[in-house]
Amino acid sequence: MPDTFIKIASVTVGAGGAATMAFSSIPATYTDLVLMTSNRLTGSNPTVNLQFNSDTTQTNYYRRILLHYGSGASVNYTNDQGGGGYATYSGYTASTFSNTSIYIPNYLSANQKTYSADSVAENNSASDYFSGIFAGLWTGTAAITGITIYPADSTNWVQYTTATLYGIKNS
């Protein structure tokens, strides 16, 4: 039986924190990619940016989110990199981390790339927490060889924030 879900690499933030986490030289030997993260940031907004191949142009990214925040739900559409899910942040319950799973099909394709994600940033509060389902697009047509995630408000990841990249084979 073939191994079809294989860990490629993992990053854990050390004691000093970090501005970004990045995967480079992603091998072209899989069909799809999965990025799983457990994040907490130092700022005051949960949005996480997801960047491919060091493409910093925000308008090359699109995302639609079905968002549940506190007692309300909404659908948001934006033209930026903020499709990397949510992170717990400074005001949230101490030592809690978000959970996000990002699925990137056909990452070697010569077409624009889509991805989907589900994410939750928990908090000990009845009204202040985030969960969301994301659908995203990156307009780049090169194979994905690099992925970077960082807080959208350009604050830092805290210690023990982790990201693990998996490769999926179709056979």
Added chain:
Amino acid sequence: MTDTKIIVNCETGETLEVELTAEEVAQRQADAQAFADAKAAEEAEAAAKAAAKASAEGKLAALGLTADEVSALLG
């Protein structure tokens, strides 16, 4: 504190923690500003909608609608 970037090379498994370059720092500042601007615009839009709703509720009440009727109309 110096901002750093943790990079893992997926081919070699090597992990490096490096300081952001001047270009990356500039990009980071631009991203933060763009994000703050977007949040401010979002909040201004929400405030304008809330003000318009409150104004509409006041006008409907002045026409004689009860609070329940206004709520049924506007949600």
